Every structure is written in structure tokens, then in C-alpha cells.
Amino acid sequence: MEKLQKTLDEIKYLVAKFTATGKCKKIKIMEVCGTHTMSIARYGLAQLLPPEIDLISGPGCPVCVTPSKEIDNIIGIIRKYKLTVFTFGDIIKVPGTFSSLSAEKMSGAEIRICYSPSDSIIFAEQNPGKKVMFIAIGFETTIPLTSVIIKDALKKKLKNFFVFSTHRIIPPALDALLSDKNVQVNGLLLPGHVSAIIGLEPYGFITSKYNIPAVISGFGPDDILISIKMILEQLASGRPVIENSYTGVVKNDGNPYAFSMINDVFAPVDSEWRGLGIIPLSGMALKDKYSVFDARKSFPVKVSSLPEPAGCECGEILKGIKTPTGCKLFAVSCRPDNPVGPCMVSSEGTCAAYFKYLRRK
Amino acid sequence: MEPLNIKSSKAAGHSKYTDNSTGSHGDSISISHGDGGFKTGELIEKTISRFIKNSILDNFEDSATLLFGKHKVAFTTDSYVIDPVFFPGGDIGRLSICGTVNDLATAGAVPKYLSLSFILEEGFPLVSLEKIMGSVRKTLVEAGTDLIIVTGDTKVVSKGSADKIYINTSGIGIIDEKVCLSPSRIASGDRIILTGSVADHGMAVLSARKEFDFKTGLKSDCAPLNKLMAECLLCSNNIHAARDATRGGIARALIELARSSGHDFHINENSIPVKKEARALCDFLGMDPLYIANEGKMAIFVSECDAVKVLDKIRKNKYGKDASIIGTVEKKGKGNIILETGLGTKRILDLYYSEQLPRIC
Numbered sequence: 001m002e003k004l005q006k007t008l009d010e011i012k013y014l015v016a017k018f019t020a021t022g023k024c025k026k027i028k029i030m031e032v033c034g035t036h037t038m039s040i041a042r043y044g045l046a047q048l049l050p051p052e053i054d055l056i057s058g059p060g061c062p063v064c065v066t067p068s069k070e071i072d073n074i075i076g077i078i079r080k081y082k083l084t085v086f087t088f089g090d091i092i093k094v095p096g097t098f099s100s101l102s103a104e105k106m107s108g109a110e111i112r113i114c115y116s117p118s119d120s121i122i123f124a125e126q127n128p129g130k131k132v133m134f135i136a137i138g139f140e141t142t143i144p145l146t147s148v149i150i151k152d153a154l155k156k157k158l159k160n161f162f163v164f165s166t167h168r169i170i171p172p173a174l175d176a177l178l179s180d181k182n183v184q185v186n187g188l189l190l191p192g193h194v195s196a197i198i199g200l201e202p203y204g205f206i207t208s209k210y211n212i213p214a215v216i217s218g219f220g221p222d223d224i225l226i227s228i229k230m231i232l233e234q235l236a237s238g239r240p241v242i243e244n245s246y247t248g249v250v251k252n253d254g255n256p257y258a259f260s261m262i263n264d265v266f267a268p269v270d271s272e273w274r275g276l277g278i279i280p281l282s283g284m285a286l287k288d289k290y291s292v293f294d295a296r297k298s299f300p301v302k303v304s305s306l307p308e309p310a311g312c313e314c315g316e317i318l319k320g321i322k323t324p325t326g327c328k329l330f331a332v333s334c335r336p337d338n339p340v341g342p343c344m345v346s347s348e349g350t351c352a353a354y355f356k357y358l359r360r361k
Numbered sequence: 362m363e364p365l366n367i368k369s370s371k372a373a374g375h376s377k378y379t380d381n382s383t384g385s386h387g388d389s390i391s392i393s394h395g396d397g398g399f400k401t402g403e404l405i406e407k408t409i410s411r412f413i414k415n416s417i418l419d420n421f422e423d424s425a426t427l428l429f430g431k432h433k434v435a436f437t438t439d440s441y442v443i444d445p446v447f448f449p450g451g452d453i454g455r456l457s458i459c460g461t462v463n464d465l466a467t468a469g470a471v472p473k474y475l476s477l478s479f480i481l482e483e484g485f486p487l488v489s490l491e492k493i494m495g496s497v498r499k500t501l502v503e504a505g506t507d508l509i510i511v512t513g514d515t516k517v518v519s520k521g522s523a524d525k526i527y528i529n530t531s532g533i534g535i536i537d538e539k540v541c542l543s544p545s546r547i548a549s550g551d552r553i554i555l556t557g558s559v560a561d562h563g564m565a566v567l568s569a570r571k572e573f574d575f576k577t578g579l580k581s582d583c584a585p586l587n588k589l590m591a592e593c594l595l596c597s598n599n600i601h602a603a604r605d606a607t608r609g610g611i612a613r614a615l616i617e618l619a620r621s622s623g624h625d626f627h628i629n630e631n632s633i634p635v636k637k638e639a640r641a642l643c644d645f646l647g648m649d650p651l652y653i654a655n656e657g658k659m660a661i662f663v664s665e666c667d668a669v670k671v672l673d674k675i676r677k678n679k680y681g682k683d684a685s686i687i688g689t690v691e692k693k694g695k696g697n698i699i700l701e702t703g704l705g706t707k708r709i710l711d712l713y714y715s716e717q718l719p720r721i722c
Contacts, residue, residue, distance in 0.1 A: 001704075004704065035647075038647070041708075042649075042702075042708075043702050043703075043704055043706060044702055044704065044706025044707060044708050045704075045706070047706040047707070048704060048705075048706060102391070106389060106391060115646075221704055337393060337398075337399055337400050347647050348647065356711065357708050357709075358708065
């Protein structure tokens with residue numbers, strides 16, 4: 001507690017010093033990662049910070065940034081080709097425009113929640129008569145795991161195993177976000193786990209192009225406060241750099257082995273993000289060498305999506321322009337048991353965090 | 362019987378997209394109706410209890426209190442569908458005795474007679490059933506020499522129509538005329554005692570599931586607490602209410618009592634014991650230990666004057682060694698729970714709105 005109080009005192013001092021320069025009244029710090037959002041809400045960190053600091057949430061929840069059309073596409077494939085589907089729990093409740101995986105499961109589709117991607121490949125091996133599709137989701141943290149099972153599938157010459165990749169990577173999204181004139185950010189808390197894979201180098205543009213301080217942070221309350229302090233120190237000095245406060249886990253050059261696994265199996269392609277639109281080279285598609293496992297190529301479908309639900313502000317929330325309480329649907333028609341937008345579905349979504357920890361009755 | 366949490370629901374609009382099902386035509390049961398959270402309450406309120414209303418049921422206590430002349434009798438029933446059937450620290454046999462015994466104990470009753478009914482799936486090994494019965498006998502002996510099973514039933518269904526074994530037990534207990542435990546007796550200033558660490562059961566069961574490959578030393582806390590309760594009642598006349606913190610965890614137990622007593626509670630998160638391993642596993646899976654099921658933990662409400670005496674008594678029982686005073690009952694209010702985090706920040710503790718873990722008890 002003493003250490004924490006010391007950090008808070010330093011934060012107060014730095015905020016006073018910075019705001020005294022008259023450059024800005026509010027300091028907006030965006031946490032990019034959903035796990036940070038959850039931790040900030042759970043520990044009530046905003047209550048400890050000076051009122052000049054605004055913590056805003058960014059696009060760092062893979063479920064939240066997956067557009068409804070992509071869910072529609074997956075459902076189209078499941079309906080047409082009757083596959084056995086494996087995926088992580090969070091995505092099954094995300095509404096597409098006409099159904100959700102959870103609704104499909106209730107009407108009889110074989111959808112299994114797994115905790116490790118390798119469950120899907122083991123099942124495919126044991127059930128050669130069934131076609132198995134793994135819905136791969138996540139940023140750089142989970143892409144190496146998907147890469148491993150795809151390489152394994154090639155080695156085992158599996159004919160009944162497929163991957164639907166919704167993988168996306170973080171740096172191009174940050175670039176797109178910071179280039180948006182509506183987005184005003186004074187500092188970035190960078191995701192710990194993603195950085196453990198990619199290291200510091202891919203973030204270089206944040207300082208060189210946008211002149212914004214950025215610190216890679218761990219997930220405990222003290223980790224986050226120390227990283228905020230480091231951002232403020234950079235603001236005060238006027239010399240933004242990419243810093244790493246999560247040195248126990250993140251090495252400056254990341255995890256070159258995991259990175260090489262990704263590069264062997266996946267290649268970046270243009271990809272649509274909810275709220276952010278199409279971002280060049282931000283999605284990850286299977287390379288040609290592995291295309292026999294690519295569900296998007298193996299199971300073509302034509303799906304006509306319905307219009308997005310009216311009033312859902314997930315897009316603006318993902319850019320940090322709006323907060324959940326600024327959305328008319330929040331806690332009224334959009335709740336965790338009946339989510340309208342993905343920010344309410346994902347356990348790391350900004351709206352779910354607000355609903356669970358910050359809502360006032 | 363499941364206690365209810367009634368709250369107005371404005372959910373609408375997207376019911377056809379998600380697994381929302383509040384009883385209207387075409388909707389169906391989803392797994393989250395069984396999680397002990399918001400949707401369980403909604404199901405009971407809207408689809409079940411409205412057909413069978415009466416003044417005893419409408420109290421929605423863990424046990425119904427029945428009057429036979431001057432004699433007070435507690436009556437309860439519970440079904441057990443846990444997966445896996447054998448788990449670290451217990452099995453479905455031990456669980457089905459402890460759960461019902463503890464429901465009687467929270468009413469201040471001395472458990473006397475139980476029923477035991479099985480639904481068995483074709484193919485379930487007899488040797489497993491014998492093992493479960495051995496466990497039933499051992500748990501009965503532990504709970505009390507005069508506790509006996511006086512009636513039962515056995516049904517078998519064809520393979521695939523049920524998963525291995527489901528058990529139902531009902532129980533009858535005698536309440537001493539001087540004893541009256543009820544949420545309505547909870548008063549300002551009462552101390553809230555928790556009898557030990559939370560989340561052990563849920564996390565132990567989870568780590569024993571085949572889809573996980575976790576090696577932990579965690580064991581379920583599954584235990585009969587009737588003797589612990591009897592010791593408390595013997596040492597103090599100022600025990601006002603008790604609730605076992607099963608499905609939905611300590612959070613749900615507290616929320617229910619806050620709402621039904623109409624008092625606000627102040628809870629110190631730091632004083633809620635959580636084993637290091639359970640916390641680590643929760644963090645890893647993005648779960649909150651306060652919402653994870655226990656099968657051998659109770660929250661006991663006692664006047665301030667007797668709190669330390671009762672706490673000492675509980676700590677002498679082998680199932681109460683880690684007991685702790687976790688909070689205080691505040692003035693009459695809306696029935697909110699204010700959770701003070703380890704950092705001194707405050708937030709509202711609310712019902713979890715979507716499933717954490719199915720088939721945990």
C-alpha cells in the first residue's frame with residue numbers, strides 16, 4: 001500500500017506540473033487491452049487518480065472488434081456444411097445480424113467450447129468422419145497457438161480439419177485509430193501479452209509519427225498505476241518513447257520463436273474492424289502453403305446480412321470517443337444476458353466492465 | 362428451493378438473436394438459466410413460481426419453515442448434476458448429502474431425515490454407484506449419528522438421455538423453538554462472518570474436467586456444516602441469519618440477503634479469504650472468485666456484541682479454521698452491497714448476468 005501511495009503522490013505531482021503548462025486541461029490515457037479495462041474497473045482505479053486524468057478504453061478486445069458480418073459468415077458456413085465447431089467461450093454469444101453461435105447451438109448445431117485450440121485437432125483426429133472447424137480468434141497472443149495446430153494438421157495430413165481465422169494484429173489498428181482526427185489521446189497503455197510476442201519495435205510509429213507516449217503495462221493495479229506514472233513523466237519531459245514496465249514478462253525483442261511461427265503460417269491481409277472500418281494489413285489469413293485448412297476457402301457461402309441494430313454505439317466506444325453510459329441501449333436493452341453489441345458480450349468488453357463494476361443503480 | 366432475485370427486466374428487441382428466453386412463445390431453456398444468476402431468478406419468477414404461489418414458497422428461503430402446532434420443521438430439496446461425478450475433495454454422493462444438510466442448517470435446523478433419488482444413465486458402472494453410496498454413508502455418519510435416509514427412488518434412462526448420474530435429495534430438520542434465522546432479522550450493525558476461503562469447490566471441479574489440463578492441488582470444500590451451525594447457535598442467541606454460498610458464490614449469497622433484508626452491506630474484499638491457487642486459476646480464466654460456487658462455506662449474520670465470540674467458536678471447528686469477519690450490515694437501504702477493494706476504492710457488487718460455469722453442483 002505504501003508503494004502504491006507513493007506512485008499516486010507522484011502521479012498527482014506530475015499531473016499538476018503538466019496541467020500548469022496550460023497545454024491541456026484533461027489528460028486522456030487509452031488502455032488498448034480489454035484485460036486492462038477489466039482490471040481498472042474491478043479495482044476502481046479511476047477513483048484514485050486525479051480528476052484531470054481520463055482513462056478511456058480502446059479496441060483491444062478481439063471479440064468486440066469482430067464485425068457482425070463475420071459472425072454471419074461463420075453461421076452461414078455452419079448451417080450449410082454441418083460442421084463440428086470448436087471455439088472459445090466468449091464468441092458464442094456475440095450476435096450476428098440474424099443469429100448467434102449460441103442460438104445455433106440451441107437449435108442443434110454441434111458447437112463446442114474449448115479452452116485450448118489443440119482440443120479441436122485431437123477431436124478431428126479421433127473422428128475422421130466429421131469435419132471440424134476451429135474458429136480462431138485473438139490478437140498476437142493467441143495466433144502462435146493457432147499456428148502450432150495448423151502446422152500439426154499439415155504434419156498429420158488431416159483432411160477433416162479447418163480453421164476460420166478472425167485473427168487480427170494490434171499495431172495497424174493503433175495506427176488507424178491515432179490517425180482519426182476525432183480520437184484525442186495523450187498517452188497509451190500498451191497490452192502486456194501481445195507485447196510479450198511482438199516486443200517493442202512494431203510500436204515505433206506511435207512516437208515517431210504521432211509523438212504520443214506509450215508504455216507496455218502489466219495487469220495488476222500497481223502495474224497499471226506505475227505505467228500511468230511513466231506516461232506522465234514522458235508527457236512532462238516532452239520526449240515520448242516506447243517504454244516497457246512489464247519487464248518480467250515482455251522482452252524488448254518479444255518472443256522471436258512465437259513470432260516466427262506466426263509468420264510461417266499467416267500473412268497479413270486487409271481486414272474490417274468494428275467501429276474502425278477496413279484497416280490495411282491488419283487481419284491474418286492462412287498462407288497458401290496451408291490453404292487446405294482455410295475454412296474461408298474450403299466452405300464458400302453467400303450470406304445476406306441484415307442491418308446492424310439501431311442505436312448500438314460499440315463502434316464509437318471502441319475508439320474511445322464514447323463511454324458505455326453515453327449509449328442509449330446500455331443497461332436498458334443491452335445487458336450481459338441479452339447483449340446487443342459485442343462490447344457487452346465479451347467478458348473483457350468495455351460495456352461489460354462498466355456494467356459489472358461501475359454501474360450505479 | 363432457489364431463492365429469487367426479482368428485478369424489473371426491460372430486455373427486448375434482440376431476443377430472436379440471442380439465447381434470451383423469458384417465457385414468451387418460441388424461447389427455450391438456455392444454460393444460463395441454471396447458473397444461479399439473474400436469469401435463474403427470472404425463470405423462477407416468470408415461468409415457475411407464478412403458477413404455484415403460496416405464503417411459504419414466496420419467502421424463497423433455502424429451506425421452507427413449516428409449523429406443526431408448536432413445532433418448527435425445516436424442509437428442503439436439491440438436485441445434483443455435477444460433472445465430473447468424482448472430483449478432488451468429493452463426489453456427487455458427498456455433495457448430495459452436504460448440499461441438503463447445509464440448506465437445513467442455514468435455517469438453524471438439526472437435520473433428521475433425508476430422501477435419496479437417482480436418475481441413472483444406462484451403462485453407468487455399478488462399481489461407481491457403489492463408490493458413491495460408500496461416500497453417501499460416510500458423509501451421513503459425519504453429519505450426525507441420528508441423520509438417516511428414510512425414502513428414495515431409482516430411475517434408469519437409456520444411454521444418452523442423461524449424463525451418467527443425477528441425484529435428488531430432500532431433507533427434514535427440526536428447529537429449536539428458541540431459534541429463528543431469517544433475512545428479516547438482519548439488523549444494522551450486524552457483523553458478517555464467512556466461514557472460510559471461497560472458490561475452492563468451483564475451481565477444483567473445473568480443473569478436474571477433461572477439457573482442462575490443469576494440475577492443481579485444489580480440493581472441493583464440500584462438507585456438512587450442520588455441527589458448525591449448531592455450535593454457533595449454542596454459543597450465541599444473537600445469530601440472525603445464515604446462507605450457504607453455493608452456486609453464484611459468496612456474491613450471490615450476500616446479494617440475496619441484502620435484497621431480502623432491505624439493508625445495505627459494506628464488505629471488505631481483502632478480508633474474504635481466497636486460496637492463492639484458486640485466485641491464480643480465476644485470474645487465468647478471467648473469473649471472479651466471489652462468484653464461484655462453494656459447497657462448505659456459509660455467511661453468518663450475528664450482532665456486533667457476539668461477533669468475536671462466534672468467530673472464535675467457528676474457527677475451532679475443522680470446517681471453519683479460516684473464518685473471517687468480512688463486513689458489516691449498514692442502515693436500511695436499497696439492498697446494495699458496497700465492496701471496498703484492497704486499494705480502498707469502492708464499487709457495487711452485483712449479480713453476475715451470464716453463466717460462469719455450468720454443472721458445478
